[in-house]
Amino acid sequence: MDKLLISGGACLEGELRASGAKNSAVTILAASLLANEPVTISNVPHLRDITTMIELLVSMGVEVVVDEKMNIEIHANTIKSFVAPYDLVRTMRASFLVLGPLLAHYGEAEVSLPGGCAIGPRPVDLHLRGLEALGAIIEMKEGYVKARVNGRLKGARFIFDVSTVGGTEHIMMAAALAEGTTVLENCAREPEIIDLADFLNAMGAKVSGQGTDTITIEGVESLGGCDHHVIADRVEAATYLIAAAATGGHVKMRDVIPEHLDVVTSKLRESGADVTIGEDWIDLDMRGRRPKAVSLVTAPYPGFPTDLQAQFLAMNTIAEGTATVKETIFENRFMHVHEMNRMGAQIRLEGNNTTAIVEGVDVLQAAPVMANDLRASVSLVIAALIADGDTVVNRIYHIDRGYEQVEEKLQNLGAKIKRIQSR
């Protein structure tokens, strides 16, 4: 398994381009199963999660052509099997999202249940209840969801119990080919949901209200081909800005959508950074200063994203003052705390492990560390950048799932980082 060796102390400086959004791209790849004609998706990041999704489509007989720029052409009508096996769904939960499109387009699907993951149980009950509301007949058998429908799915009104990004996306996709109108309430409002709705509408769907908590989908009989450019990855872009703030550096992120990061830039300003925002760029200058402690509570969009909690925690370890970081989305999302404490951080968990109290220290010390989820792993890279000495971050396959060319991008900013490959 590959590792990263990072020598701490460098102040990150320079310019980077944000990649396409992983969370948008994986869902849009699943949604391509709804089309009767070829679709082309561009600005897709070169990541392991994307390769897993492509592997899944290919395993079902779908013809996928990828060019050297990661433009992906998908011919869904070559499909031969409607099964998503355990081995693929287990490695990436988002692959569960093929269930709704398969069911809506072909009337049947057999998809492995994703099971638990490193950040808690992460149920899919709302995905299944939403599909049932549209008329799906669902059975659980040997760890698989077997779904079928007599004729087409039927439009319905459905209210989500909690704000769920994947759940909202899943039912939106299925409803696109249903007979009649679907009204979804208490929907998640994340930008990736708007990107998915734009993709569906480009194929001929009639989705409106995306970005609000009520989404209306007038079902159509079939969907055609389209070209779609995936939005910028707000989590990736913010990760580099936080790393810049933590190291006292100066980084400009280009090709971003600044309004998607409003809450994050305001938290970065609270840390003492000078943040300048243009039409499609964000410039952060810390001028060599030590960051100030920043307290935060994670919440559904437009609140503070859970996917950036770990990175802010890393910055807080060496900040001036004490910060309170509260996680409200996932149950078990503080695994990185124990690793950071091994590097000399002063973090204690309270409230049944839902809140971290971080007392800033002057400096972290290098130590071998590892993490078992994507954002926790990258937060350890930030901790390593601000630590004294050489840190080895183990199990970086998690980072490769969601950060395109992480070491090249950090090297471009002046970080001393290298990949140690092992067989």
Ligand code: UD1
């Ligand atoms: C997506 C993102 C992930 C991000 C998360 C929250 C993708 C591929 N992943 O994950 O990076 O951290 O949104 O912003 O887009 N829940 C239920 N029942 C369900 C579904 C969800 O109770 O059927 C709960 C979850 O346990 C969690 C909360 O809803 O507590 C939010 O999860 P959700 O928004 O669904 O996360 P994902 O879509 O899996």
